Amino acid sequence: MKDLFGRPGKISGLVLRIMQCLFAAASIGIMASAHGFTVSTAFCYLIASMGLQILWSSVLACIDIHALWLKRDLNNQIVFILFFVGDWVTATLSLAAACSSAGVAVLFVKDTNLCRPGSGLSCSMFQIAVSLAFVAWFLLAITSYVLFWLVASP
Amino acid sequence: MKDLFGRPGKISGLVLRIMQCLFAAASIGIMASAHGFTVSTAFCYLIASMGLQILWSSVLACIDIHALWLKRDLNNQIVFILFFVGDWVTATLSLAAACSSAGVAVLFVKDTNLCRPGSGLSCSMFQIAVSLAFVAWFLLAITSYVLFWLVASP
Numbered sequence: 030m031k032d033l034f035g036r037p038g039k040i041s042g043l044v045l046r047i048m049q050c051l052f053a054a055a056s057i058g059i060m061a062s063a064h065g066f067t068v069s070t071a072f073c074y075l076i077a078s079m080g081l082q083i084l085w086s087s088v089l090a091c092i093d094i095h096a097l098w099l100k101r102d103l104n105n106q107i108v109f110i111l112f113f114v115g116d117w118v119t120a121t122l123s124l125a126a127a128c129s130s131a132g133v134a135v136l137f138v139k140d141t142n143l144c145r146p147g148s149g150l151s152c153s154m155f156q157i158a159v160s161l162a163f164v165a166w167f168l169l170a171i172t173s174y175v176l177f178w179l180v181a182s183p
Numbered sequence: 184m185k186d187l188f189g190r191p192g193k194i195s196g197l198v199l200r201i202m203q204c205l206f207a208a209a210s211i212g213i214m215a216s217a218h219g220f221t222v223s224t225a226f227c228y229l230i231a232s233m234g235l236q237i238l239w240s241s242v243l244a245c246i247d248i249h250a251l252w253l254k255r256d257l258n259n260q261i262v263f264i265l266f267f268v269g270d271w272v273t274a275t276l277s278l279a280a281a282c283s284s285a286g287v288a289v290l291f292v293k294d295t296n297l298c299r300p301g302s303g304l305s306c307s308m309f310q311i312a313v314s315l316a317f318v319a320w321f322l323l324a325i326t327s328y329v330l331f332w333l334v335a336s337p
Contacts, residue, residue: 069294071286121278128279129286132225136287140223181335 035175037089037112038096038103045172046090052165053079053086053123056158060130063154071129072155075162078126082165085119106180113176120169127162134159189329191243191266192250192257199326200244206319207233207240207277210312214284217308225283226309229316232280236319239273260334267330274323281316288313 035041057079066072089112096103134155137143144152189195211233220226243266250257288309291297298306 069286070289124275124278125282125285128282129289131279132223132283132286133290135224135283136290177331178335181332 033175033178035172036103036179037108037176038093038101040097042172042175043090043093043097045168046086046093049086049165049168049172050083050090052161052168053082056161056165057083059154059161060158063151063158065148065150066155068150069130069133071126071133072158075126075130075158078122079162079165082119082123082169085115086169089115109176109179113173113180116169116173116176120166120173123162123166123169127159127166130155130159130162187329187332189326190257190333191262191330192247192255194251196326196329197244197247197251199322200240200247203240203319203322203326204237204244206315206322207236210315210319211237213308213315214312217305217312219302219304220309222304223284223287225280225287226312229280229284229312232276233316233319236273236277236323239269240323243269263330263333267327267334270323270327270330274320274327277316277320277323281313281320284309284313284316 032039035045057076060066060072060076060079063072066076092103095101134152137150137155138152144150186193189199211230214220214226214230214233217226220230246257249255288306291304291309292306298304
């Protein structure tokens with residue numbers, strides 16, 4: 030039970046953390062380079078939330094590298110609880126950011142004609158950034174569930 | 184461990200389910216009676232998602248009432264897994280709906296001047312409906328965590 034895919038201190042866990050960082054960074058990069066993203070608070074919040082996810086996932090990736098380097102098993106309930114709380118808070122904020130940005134992007138693209146050519150809004154880039162944020166959240170959700178399982182099963 | 188607050192077949196679980204239904208119904212009622220809610224797909228999705236939450240929570244409330252009436256203990260792992268999957272799917276959809284609507288509401292109220300008097304949009308009602316949706320999601324999140332704990336701890 031304790032050798033779950035994606036658990037801290039395993040290669041699969043490290044790969045998930047690195048991918049969480051990469052997708053969040055890609056989302057920030059595309060959103061920040063899109064014209065007119067400052068028009069919506071939701072888009073700015075997406076950048077802040079993905080920044081937090083990069084920070085959190087990179088710290089946990091470093092801990093995974095350290096544990097793999099020294100061949101130490103991270104089998105400590107207190108550590109799991111700390112990781113679990115951090116993962117769930119970050120995952121909830123990431124989902125909230127992705128969904129609020131998706132709501133605004135759909136409003137721009139489908140509900141109004143704000144995305145007509147010459148409007149000065151990079152709507153396709155908004156959509157790509159939101160999609161990448163959803164992937165980043167999904168990868169974080171996997172590790173969150175694994176950590177919950179590790180905390181809940183004695 | 185198995186006598187957790189809010190677990191299925193207990194008074195606390197039934198109260199949580201009824202409150203989930205009430206807050207979701209209030210959110211639908213206020214959003215549907217707001218002028219101009221059809222302008223955004225996110226607001227329509229909020230109504231659909233809260234409708235799904237009412238459906239799900241009312242079915243589980245009926246099961247709780249049945250178990251309490253017959254004084255039967257719902258201590259079956261298969262039942263818990265079914266409830267857990269349904270709860271998590273519904274909770275994720277509710278959070279997504281609340282966040283996407285919040286993103287659009289913030290865009291209307293803060294980022295643009297769409298909510299000026301005479302615009303024909305009931306912005307304060309949008310905000311109240313979104314707040315109620317967040318409360319409905321929070322109540323659903325409590326039962327989701329309780330069910331995950333029941334499934335994960337043998």
